[in-house]
Amino acid sequence: MEKELQQLLEECISLSSEQDLETLQVVLSGVKNKLTGKNSTFIDGLLHMDRRLDNESCEIDIPITKMLDNTLGIVHGGFTATVLDTAMGTLANKILPEGYAAVTSQLNIHYLSPGIGKRLHCKATIVHKGRSTVVVEADVLRSDGKKIAHSSGSFFVVEKQHK
Amino acid sequence: MEKELQQLLEECISLSSEQDLETLQVVLSGVKNKLTGKNSTFIDGLLHMDRRLDNESCEIDIPITKMLDNTLGIVHGGFTATVLDTAMGTLANKILPEGYAAVTSQLNIHYLSPGIGKRLHCKATIVHKGRSTVVVEADVLRSDGKKIAHSSGSFFVVEKQHK
Amino acid sequence: MEKELQQLLEECISLSSEQDLETLQVVLSGVKNKLTGKNSTFIDGLLHMDRRLDNESCEIDIPITKMLDNTLGIVHGGFTATVLDTAMGTLANKILPEGYAAVTSQLNIHYLSPGIGKRLHCKATIVHKGRSTVVVEADVLRSDGKKIAHSSGSFFVVEKQHK
Amino acid sequence: MEKELQQLLEECISLSSEQDLETLQVVLSGVKNKLTGKNSTFIDGLLHMDRRLDNESCEIDIPITKMLDNTLGIVHGGFTATVLDTAMGTLANKILPEGYAAVTSQLNIHYLSPGIGKRLHCKATIVHKGRSTVVVEADVLRSDGKKIAHSSGSFFVVEKQHK
Numbered sequence: 282m283e284k285e286l287q288q289l290l291e292e293c294i295s296l297s298s299e300q301d302l303e304t305l306q307v308v309l310s311g312v313k314n315k316l317t318g319k320n321s322t323f324i325d326g327l328l329h330m331d332r333r334l335d336n337e338s339c340e341i342d343i344p345i346t347k348m349l350d351n352t353l354g355i356v357h358g359g360f361t362a363t364v365l366d367t368a369m370g371t372l373a374n375k376i377l378p379e380g381y382a383a384v385t386s387q388l389n390i391h392y393l394s395p396g397i398g399k400r401l402h403c404k405a406t407i408v409h410k411g412r413s414t415v416v417v418e419a420d421v422l423r424s425d426g427k428k429i430a431h432s433s434g435s436f437f438v439v440e441k442q443h444k
Numbered sequence: 445m446e447k448e449l450q451q452l453l454e455e456c457i458s459l460s461s462e463q464d465l466e467t468l469q470v471v472l473s474g475v476k477n478k479l480t481g482k483n484s485t486f487i488d489g490l491l492h493m494d495r496r497l498d499n500e501s502c503e504i505d506i507p508i509t510k511m512l513d514n515t516l517g518i519v520h521g522g523f524t525a526t527v528l529d530t531a532m533g534t535l536a537n538k539i540l541p542e543g544y545a546a547v548t549s550q551l552n553i554h555y556l557s558p559g560i561g562k563r564l565h566c567k568a569t570i571v572h573k574g575r576s577t578v579v580v581e582a583d584v585l586r587s588d589g590k591k592i593a594h595s596s597g598s599f600f601v602v603e604k605q606h607k
Numbered sequence: 608m609e610k611e612l613q614q615l616l617e618e619c620i621s622l623s624s625e626q627d628l629e630t631l632q633v634v635l636s637g638v639k640n641k642l643t644g645k646n647s648t649f650i651d652g653l654l655h656m657d658r659r660l661d662n663e664s665c666e667i668d669i670p671i672t673k674m675l676d677n678t679l680g681i682v683h684g685g686f687t688a689t690v691l692d693t694a695m696g697t698l699a700n701k702i703l704p705e706g707y708a709a710v711t712s713q714l715n716i717h718y719l720s721p722g723i724g725k726r727l728h729c730k731a732t733i734v735h736k737g738r739s740t741v742v743v744e745a746d747v748l749r750s751d752g753k754k755i756a757h758s759s760g761s762f763f764v765v766e767k768q769h770k
Numbered sequence: 771m772e773k774e775l776q777q778l779l780e781e782c783i784s785l786s787s788e789q790d791l792e793t794l795q796v797v798l799s800g801v802k803n804k805l806t807g808k809n810s811t812f813i814d815g816l817l818h819m820d821r822r823l824d825n826e827s828c829e830i831d832i833p834i835t836k837m838l839d840n841t842l843g844i845v846h847g848g849f850t851a852t853v854l855d856t857a858m859g860t861l862a863n864k865i866l867p868e869g870y871a872a873v874t875s876q877l878n879i880h881y882l883s884p885g886i887g888k889r890l891h892c893k894a895t896i897v898h899k900g901r902s903t904v905v906v907e908a909d910v911l912r913s914d915g916k917k918i919a920h921s922s923g924s925f926f927v928v929e930k931q932h933k
Contacts, residue, residue, distance in 0.1 A: 282465045282466075282469065283457055283465070285469065286453060286457060286465070286468055286469060286472060287450070287453065289469070289472040289473060289476065290449060290450065290453050290472060292476060293472060293475050293476050293479055294446055294449060296476070296479035296480060297479060301479060302445045302446070302449070303445075304475070304486060305449055305475060306445065306448065306449060306452070308471060308472075308475055308486075308490075309449060309452040309453060309456060309471075310452060312456050312467070312468060312471055313452065313455060313456050313459070316456055316459035316460060316464060317459060321515055322513055322514060322515060322520065323467060323471075323510065323511045323512075323513065324511070324512070324513075324514075324520050324522060324523070327471075327490075327511075347486065348486045348487070348490075349486075349487070350485055350486065350487075351485060351487075351533075352484055352485060353545065353547070357485065357487050357526065357529070357530075358525075358526075358529045358533070358548045358551065359487060359522065359523070359525050359526025359527070359528075359529045359530065360487070360522070360526070362521075362522050362525035362526065362529065362551065362553075363520065363521075363522025363523070363525065363526065364522070365522075366520070366521045366522045366525065367520075367522065370514075370521070382516065384516070384555070384558075385521045385555045386554070386555055386713075386740065386761065387552075387553065387554050387555065387712075387713045387761055387880075388521065388525065388551075388552070388553045388555070389550075389551070389552050389553075389715065389878040389922065390525075390550065390551045390552075391549070391550050391876075391897070391898070391905045391922060391924055392547070392548045392549055392550065392551070393897075393898045393900065393903075393905060394900075395547075408880070408882075408917075408920045409880070409882045409917055409920065411882065411883075413739075413763070414712065414763075414882075416880045416882060416920060418907075418920070428897075428898055431897045431898065431905060431907070431922065433878065433880060433920065433922060435712065435713055435761070435880055437739070437740075549876075549903065549924065550717075550875075550876045550924055552715040552759065552878065554713075554734070554735070554742045554759060554761055556734075556735045556737065556740075556742060557737075571717070571719075571754070571757045572717070572719045572754055572757065574719065574720075576902075576926070577719075577875065577926075579717045579719060579757060581744075581757070591734070591735055594734045594735065594742060594744070594759065596715065596717060596757065596759060598717055598875065598876055598924070600902070600903075608791045608792075608795070609783055609791075611795065612779060612783060612791070612794055612795060612798060613776075613779065615795070615798040615799060615802065616775060616776065616779050616798060618802060619798060619801050619802050619805055620772055620775060622802070622805035622806060623805060627805060628771045628772070628775065629771075630801070630812060631775055631801060632771070632774065632775060632778070634797060634798075634801055634812075634816075635775060635778040635779060635782060635797075636778060638782050638793070638794060638797055639778065639781060639782050639785070642782055642785035642786060642790060643785060647841055648839055648840060648841060648846065649793060649797075649836065649837045649838075649839065650837070650838070650839075650840075650846050650848060650849070653797075653816075653837075673812065674812045674813070674816075675812075675813070676811055676812065676813075677811060677813075677859075678810055678811060679871065679873070683811065683813050683852065683855070683856075684851075684852075684855045684859070684874045684877065685813060685848065685849070685851050685852025685853070685854075685855045685856065686813070686848070686852070688847075688848050688851035688852065688855065688877065689846065689847075689848025689849070689851065689852065690848070691848075692846070692847045692848045692851065693846075693848065696840075696847070708842065710842070710881070710884075711847045711881045712880070712881055713878075713879065713880050713881065714847065714851065714877075714878070714879045714881070715876075715877070715878050715879075716876065716877045716878075717875070717876050718873070718874045718875055718876065718877070721873075
């Protein structure tokens with residue numbers, strides 16, 4: 282497998298423009314983020330998420346890279362959704378008692394402006410904490426302060442399975 | 445840069461379990477998908493999207509890999525959102541006249557069941573085609589036929605900028 | 608109270624245009640619909656709902672009257688929401704076993720065209736039936752066949768309280 | 771017509787319990803609210819809406835009456851939606867320049883707790899003001915301070931038709 286991976290990288294390098302090489306760097310260092318434990322999942326690593334969490338809010342910052350582009354050259358709405366869902370889900374889980382987990386049951390996103398610039402900043406806060414559902418809302422802002430998305434999500438509270 | 449990339453890969457390999465090596469393979473061949481032009485964006489490539497499109501529907505298939513995992517070990521809702529937004533957006537753009545593009549203005553997703561198994565299949569169809577907005581809906585199904593998400597999205601019709 | 612009601616009606620009549628008198632007729636016969644048991648709630652009665660229900664779908668027809676107008680002279684989006692929620696909720700409850708009820712937890716509505724013409728027709732169908740949630744979708748159409756709204760809703764399954 | 775209306779009222783009175791007579795009073799005085807110009811539409815009148823509006827927010831209070839009941843004896847989600855849509859739409863229209871109107875294009879509502887008690891209070895605030903869309907959010911609270919609904923809506927900006 283090791284040989285195969287090295288060869289795959291060579292192929293990618295040979296096909297790459299200068300900018301593509303930078304994206305390759307973003308991707309591989311993103312994988313490394315997960316493997317070193319800096320991030321807990323591959324998607325968090327690939328997006329180079331920087332996260333702050335307390336009982337009131339969850340904030341996530343990510344750099345905007347070419348990896349995030351949709352066909353129009355702006356951040357793909359799916360990545361914006363990923364950052365929103367991660368921030369809201371992390372916060373929903375944070376406020377639950379031991380032994381319970383929150384899973385997304387409904388996600389609503391208003392896309393307001395194109396995702397461009399250097400970085401995105403997401404902040405999630407609690408709307409409602411019920412026995413069986415938690416409702417959270419979150420905004421995503423660009424470096425210039427412009428809001429690019431507003432979202433609300435409903436999370437279902439489930440008992441964690443014993444392993 | 446080339447040297448740096450090779451070294452980064454070595455670091456990743458040395459940190460990897462057997463399963464992580466497979467994920468590295470998924471990631472690098474995903475980047476290659478974009479660089480060879482098989483997919484039009486890095487995210488489409490990384491997700492190894494297989495797409496069929498006509499005037500009535502857009503269908504996308506992706507393999508489920510460890511790269512897609514959230515912290516609970518099931519497909520991250522952000523990836524499900526990415527596949528949905530891509531299928532719906534591709535279809536919305538398909539039905540517009542020359543010179544116009546559709547950008548997501550609102551996305552609503554009901555998450556129904558955990559994303560597990562071998563593959564995900566997404567199918568988007570048109571709900572409404574207006575002058576200034578297109579509304580699309582889409583489902584995501586697992587290999588066992590179970591529906592894991594139902595979504596609707598509103599797309600804003602904009603004139604394409606001349607370059 | 609009886610005297611007071613008669614006087615209130617006289618005041619309304621004296622303030623009414625020809626068209627307002629018709630609206631008064633719609634309102635009072637709507638109240639009567641509830642009192643005679645033809646409809647089960649005042650809102651169903653006031654909207655003169657005509658309902659068909661089986662295990663696959665719930666359909667509701669209502670006449671468009673001046674009572675439904677918003678400030679622009681078209682059907683108020685709140686009434687469209689009421690018909691949608693009623694049709695979806697009725698269907699969600701229909702498919703549950705004895706002793707359980709479905710309560711709306713999330714409602715998403717895309718408004719597509721102005722509500723004008725003679726009548727509105729709403730049809731709701733099941734998207735997903737889970738243990739704890741039911742997801743339903745519904746459309747509202749005008750007499751001329753144009754779709755004016757597309758909606759999906761998530762219903763939470765609760766045990767009915769014994770009285 | 772006048773005779774017919776009086777007879778209709780007599781029928782309603784004869785079918786009514788003490789509580790139903792109160793609902794009749796709510797309904798007729800609601801119609802009067804519209805006819806005297808106290809409210810601008812029949813639905814605003816029927817719901818006995820009390821409204822405060824400035825450039826930052828729109829607040830609406832309504833009394834909870836039997837007229838609002840769904841089949842479970844709590845406020846019908848359609849009425850909650852009506853109050854939300856009215857508050858958000860009023861605010862969206864308020865901030866537009868002369869000659870423009872805002873029409874609801876998408877409405878998302880999270881229902882959080884049952885609508886019970888004496889009154890409902892709704893407050894809408896602006897999330898985003900763009901050239902072609904305005905996004906607004908709103909909460910509905912009960913007299914005891916409990917939040918019963920959280921909502922966001924997208925409004926499409928249209929040029930008013932000259933008459």
